Amino acid sequence: MLANGKYYYRLKVIDHDLRFFYSTVKSILFSDVTEFSIYPNPAMDEINLLSSANAFSYAICTVEGKILESGDVSTNNKRIQLKNIPKGVYYIKMNTEEETKTIKFLKQ
Numbered sequence: 672m673l674a675n676g677k678y679y680y681r682l683k684v685i686d687h688d689l690r691f692f693y694s695t696v697k698s699i700l701f702s703d704v705t706e707f708s709i710y711p712n713p714a715m716d717e718i719n720l721l722s723s724a725n726a727f728s729y730a731i732c733t734v735e736g737k738i739l740e741s742g743d744v745s746t747n748n749k750r751i752q753l754k755n756i757p758k759g760v761y762y763i764k765m766n767t768e769e770e771t772k773t774i775k776f777l778k779q
Contacts (some may be wrong), residue, residue: 675701688710705772707765714779720749730764731756755776 679699682694690729706723719727722744729749730741739756742749756778 677701683696700727705729705767707772707774707775709763711772713779714753714754715779716754716775718751718763720751720763722747722765722767724767727765729766732762732764734760734762736746745747 677698679696679698682695683691684694705727706721707727708721710719710721712715712718722726725747726743726745727747728741728743731739731749731751733739739761740751758778760775760777762773763776764771766772
């Protein structure tokens with residue numbers, strides 16, 4: 672992973688006859704990204720959500736996309752009870768205003 676900062680790049684485009692040209696110079700800015708994680712996975716009775724952000728929202732979805740539970744969290748962690756959720760494969764969608772991550776998990 673590149674360190675935070677502004678990076679410049681351009682592409683070298685090569686034609687079939689081996690002639691080439693360079694694209695215009697472009698820049699991209701890398702900044703801190705939000706990290707999301709869950710544990711344990713597989714889970715039994717509860718699952719813990721962790722974020723490097725101070726607040727995030729989440730949604731637990733079936734593989735068909737049906738939302739089983741969702742909420743907003745005003746800290747960097749959340750413990751969710753899974754006792755009423757049947758065994759199977761699910762997805763947790765965690766997001767801040769800037770980023771979204773979907774994590775697959777197994778309920779045993």
